[in-house]
Amino acid sequence: xxxxxRWLHWINWPGLLIMGxxxxxxxxxxxxxxxxxxxxxxxxxxxxxxxxxLTSGELIPNVLHTVLVTLIGWSVASxxxxxxxxxxxxxxxxxxxxxxxxxVTKAIPPITFVPATLLxxxxxxRMELVIVVYVGVWPVLINTIGGVRxxxxxxxxxxxxxxxxxxxxxxKLIVPAAIPEIMVGVRLALSLCxxxxxxxxMVGNPAGVGxxxxxxxxALQPEKMFAYVLSAGVLGITFNAVFRSAAAWILPSPASGxxxxxx
Amino acid sequence: xxxPLTGEWSRGRLTVTAAxxxxxxxxxxxxxxxxxxxxxxxxxxxxxxxxxPLVMLLSVWELAGSPxxxxxxxxxxxxxxxxxxxxxxxxxxxVVATLxxxxxxxxxxxxxxxxxxxxxxxxxxxxxxxxxxxxxxxAMPPAAMVPIATLLLGYxxxxxxxxxxLAAIWAILLNTRAGVRRIDQTLLDAARxxxxxxxxxxxKVIAPALLPAVFLGVRVAAPIAVVITLLVEILTHLEGVGAxxxxxxxTFQPARVYALIVVAGALSLLVNGVLxxxxxxxxxxxxxxxxxxx
Numbered sequence: 001x002x003x004x005x006r007w008l009h010w011i012n013w014p015g016l017l018i019m020g021x022x023x024x025x026x027x028x029x030x031x032x033x034x035x036x037x038x039x040x041x042x043x044x045x046x047x048x049x050x051x052x053x054l055t056s057g058e059l060i061p062n063v064l065h066t067v068l069v070t071l072i073g074w075s076v077a078s079x080x081x082x083x084x085x086x087x088x089x090x091x092x093x094x095x096x097x098x099x100x101x102x103x104v105t106k107a108i109p110p111i112t113f114v115p116a117t118l119l120x121x122x123x124x125x126r127m128e129l130v131i132v133v134y135v136g137v138w139p140v141l142i143n144t145i146g147g148v149r150x151x152x153x154x155x156x157x158x159x160x161x162x163x164x165x166x167x168x169x170x171x172k173l174i175v176p177a178a179i180p181e182i183m184v185g186v187r188l189a190l191s192l193c194x195x196x197x198x199x200x201x202m203v204g205n206p207a208g209v210g211x212x213x214x215x216x217x218x219a220l221q222p223e224k225m226f227a228y229v230l231s232a233g234v235l236g237i238t239f240n241a242v243f244r245s246a247a248a249w250i251l252p253s254p255a256s257g258x259x260x261x262x263x
Numbered sequence: 264x265x266x267p268l269t270g271e272w273s274r275g276r277l278t279v280t281a282a283x284x285x286x287x288x289x290x291x292x293x294x295x296x297x298x299x300x301x302x303x304x305x306x307x308x309x310x311x312x313x314x315x316p317l318v319m320l321l322s323v324w325e326l327a328g329s330p331x332x333x334x335x336x337x338x339x340x341x342x343x344x345x346x347x348x349x350x351x352x353x354x355x356x357x358v359v360a361t362l363x364x365x366x367x368x369x370x371x372x373x374x375x376x377x378x379x380x381x382x383x384x385x386x387x388x389x390x391x392x393x394x395x396x397x398x399x400x401x402a403m404p405p406a407a408m409v410p411i412a413t414l415l416l417g418y419x420x421x422x423x424x425x426x427x428x429l430a431a432i433w434a435i436l437l438n439t440r441a442g443v444r445r446i447d448q449t450l451l452d453a454a455r456x457x458x459x460x461x462x463x464x465x466x467k468v469i470a471p472a473l474l475p476a477v478f479l480g481v482r483v484a485a486p487i488a489v490v491i492t493l494l495v496e497i498l499t500h501l502e503g504v505g506a507x508x509x510x511x512x513x514t515f516q517p518a519r520v521y522a523l524i525v526v527a528g529a530l531s532l533l534v535n536g537v538l539x540x541x542x543x544x545x546x547x548x549x550x551x552x553x554x555x556x557x
Binding site: 012014015016017018019022039040096097098099100101102103104105107108109110111112113114115116118119120194195198199202203209210213214216217220222225226228229232233234236237 | 310311312313314315316317318333334335388391392393394395396399402403404405406407408409410411413414415486489490493494497498504505508509511512515517520521523524525527528531532535
């Protein structure tokens with residue numbers, strides 16, 4: 001079999017067919033008004049909507065804003081989460097004297113802090129960044145603590161046998177062993193940061209994809225709205241894919257942050 | 264004289280620890296984890312000790328904050344704000360509305376997710392055919408779905424439940440699918456040799472074998488459902504705790520906002536606790552408990 005044929009075989013034809021069928025059924029239902037929804041655009045109407053957004057130069061700045069805020073917030077959150085997680089994971093006293101506090105705080109759905117930050121920071125970029133950083137810290141923190149504390153006892157025994165200093169033990173053994181789990185946390189944080197950035201834009205900061213989405217809804221422009229929702233979804237998929245391939249490229253295979261898949 | 268070893272599966276790998284009292288292990292492991300890891304004493308003191316930073320933060324807040332602060336009203340004012348909400352009945356109505364949406368949404372998501380997961384997990388063909396559609400739908404951020412849902416379905420309970428269901432279904436679907444794939448072939452062989460019909464086979468063999476996987480999915484989905492319920496309420500101002508928070512924020516009542524954040528936290532702890540109790544009741548005969556990997 002030639003490589004070209006194999007490539008054809010690799011495509012998920014039934015999957016694409018089902019997706020096409022869904023789109024076709026949707027299109028037909030709207031065309032022949034089988035569905036009684038006033039504001040449901042046909043898939044064929046969404047594409048021109050997206051095109052006008054692109055040509056009018058409205059889509060790119062909004063997407064760029066959301067991407068930038070997400071990435072900045074995510075980097076800050078990862079740094080805080082890893083630093084705090086290492087501290088709590090490596091220092092039993094710190095863990096004992098603070099873990100319940102973290103558990104209680106973590107139980108509060110971060111979404112409820114959106115109105116509070118709105119109150120404190122007003123309709124501003126700062127408000128959006130604070131929310132994005134806050135929500136991103138949690139998975140990184142929890143996974144870093146879990147990774148550090150979950151290091152196999154055998155490894156620690158090896159360290160003892162080699163008479164490693166505490167510094168060496170942390171640097172050469174515990175942190176590398178914890179990296180796969182930390183990467184899972186960092187990956188989960190990325191998608192959470194994106195979602196909360198969109199939410200913060202919808203409620204607070206008047207910029208980015210979230211705000212444009214709400215504007216399109218209020219202006220009763222469903223084609224635009226669907227185009228923005230699609231772009232938010234594409235952003236999520238892209239972030240995840242880029243992160244995975246970057247992680248696989250930078251780190252050897254077992255450390256690339258697979259698994260632990262809940263959104 | 265070697266201490267007896269016990270094995271414990273955690274995160275899918277076997278950790279062997281020495282099952283002795285703290286004494287010898289303190290020498291064995293010098294970093295202080297030994298006691299927590301091996302004896303697992305269930306006393307309250309260590310847990311309460313962990314509350315110290317939170318208590319300190321709140322006390323400093325209480326002492327330093329001024330009751331009239333528009334941003335950081337001290338915790339004591341939260342209480343009076345909460346009592347005010349309780350007395351005019353808004354709090355109870357909001358909590359009931361939020362819990363109703365949450366329960367209906369999670370319930371529908373559980374049934375739909377389990378059925379779809381069963382179909383997709385049972386047939387590789389169906390799995391391959393459906394996976395692009397599922398992946399696509401799963402990637403749509405629930406927050407972004409809210410404006411679409413309001414535009415199509417209007418501002419009502421159906422819309423709330425739809426959004427919550429759409430957000431919560433994936434964890435259950437994926438866990439059920441994984442569970443179906445993990446079913447022991449011997450169980451299915453036994454069902455065949457007993458010549459059970461399809462209904463009987465599902466009812467007596469597959470459903471009990473899948474229950475832990477479905478339950479694990481529900482455990483993962485429940486916090487998501489809570490968050491999305493609150494999110495829908497914040498975005499649409501439909502009745503509920505989220506809407507009450509948003510309303511308090513718009514009318515500049517910071518004490519109320521903080522009090523309601525605490526209420527939301529308590530709600531999510533309650534949901535988690537109830538699920539934990541249900542889990543230990545449903546799986547009381549199983550030595551291994553439901554898969555608690557995540």
